[in-house]
């Protein structure tokens with residue numbers, strides 16, 4: 273649907289928005305939802321005519337992403353369609369997180385096409401307009417906003433533009449943001465197709481690298497993947513050389529299969545064939561003036577470990593509330609700099625981890641020996657916990673200075689007792705507003721920001737436990753940001769400085 277050059281119900285031209293998001297993939301959809309919850313006038317421009325996705329891409333969600341969706345009250349929509357399982361892997365080691373202190377000590381197997389469909393349904397409920405079948409082709413920014421040029425010759429005006437337009441991001445290039453990193457060292461074809469013969473299901477390795485064939489439909493039984501007896505297959509086959517040009521064809525796929533398996537199993541009727549590599553790059557800056565980047569637009573890496581979609585969704589949840597406050601004028605623009613400061617190091621760590629994982633897949637006896645050594649280390653409890661917490665996103669720690677171990681970490685989803693009855697911590701975050709939990713008398717006075725911060729007197733008698741760190745002392749009060757990270761804990765200091773830093777100066781009376 274094209275934006276009419278008319279006015280909306282508020283009398284504002286329909287081509288003007290507080291925020292325009294380029295790209296309605298997982299990152300763009302999550303960000304749109306976050307902004308809409310905060311009451312921001314946001315629109316998405318998406319090249320695809322529908323949310324349909326060719327190919328399966330991401331295989332699912334990690335624990336922290338499920339927690340984040342729980343914070344918005346939508347985790348059940350995903351859980352009811354996917355398969356809960358232990359999914360965290362490093363090299364050949366499966367890292368079990370069932371003993372982790374989280375309500376979701378597992379991952380969720382669910383193809384990206386379903387994740388996008390469910391997210392798009394949520395965004396539709398929040399009434400975010402999506403300009404589908406249109407492409408961002410350029411931009412120009414000045415002190416007051418960004419002009420977003422579209423493929424049909426029209427343009428949109430926004431206070432801020434966020435590039436969630438994937439690894440080849442036009443927005444990133446047009447904003448002049450560097451994308452340094454590493455060229456690919458491996459290349460593989462990924463396809464979904466019909467097959468006439470019974471294939472060898474599972475993983476195979478040879479001098480080219482790792483290959484795998486599985487049915488698109490599967491179940492997880494007793495922790496094991498059990499493929500459907502029939503139906504389309506998902507094929508990943510490493511290529512002999514890196515750097516093939518052009519879109520891959522059925523013939524390329526057939527040849528690659530024959531090279532590895534000696535047969536192409538009569539592969540036919542592909543619904544998708546794509547090429548992916550371990551190219552590893554990260555935007556030098558996540559912000560250039562009024563233009564920001566999130567998701568694959570800000571970082572690309574090998575799919576090893578299944579991190580990309582998860583990190584993108586988590587970028588969106590870090591950025592959403594900050595951008596909302598700046599767009600509303602309640603916080604200064606400098607709040608946006610904390611987005612880069614917090615998320616760039618997380619992205620950089622994902623890049624390193626995926627590079628390490630790709631290295632361990634190399635077909636070489638010495639690398640295999642290294643892999644055995646890594647597996648031995650990861651069979652010990654402490655290394656397992658550290659790596660699993662990192663890969664599941666549960667250990668993310670923003671550097672907010674010295675203090676209580678909760679500071680900068682995710683707030684555990686506690687079962688709280690409050691004057692209005694029992695409530696889960698995550699439920700208090702459903703509307704994406706900050707929460708001040710007070711566990712002691714007398715209450716803290718936040719009346720100058722009562723419009724922005726929800727104040728809850730609560731009781732909790734259980735353990736305070738964090739992944740990897742274990743038990744931590746019970747705080748007397750906690751200030752929780754809309755992304756679920758702790759901005760302040762009650763001790764000798766009062767919360768005024770933290771409230772101003774994160775949620776802006778008090779409302780003038």
Ligand SMILES: Cc1cc2nc3c(=O)[nH]c(=O)nc-3n(C[C@H](O)[C@H](O)[C@H](O)COP(=O)(O)OP(=O)(O)OC[C@H]3O[C@@H](n4cnc5c(N)ncnc54)[C@H](O)[C@@H]3O)c2cc1C
Pocket residue numbers: 294295296297298299300317318319320329330331332384406407408409436437438439441442443462548566567568569575577578579580581582583584
């Ligand atoms: C083979 C493969 C396997 C993967 N496996 C996993 C996995 O197991 N786990 C995991 O977490 N991740 C995985 N990923 C990565 C995951 O798919 C991406 O990280 C994720 O899709 C990133 O989401 P995004 O919204 O940032 O970008 P994208 O999903 O790329 O979305 C970008 C959107 O922007 C649109 N767009 C692009 N340019 C423009 C423009 N100029 N104007 C308007 N719209 C535009 C596109 O149509 C698209 O909808 C895999 C990726 C691949 C390729």
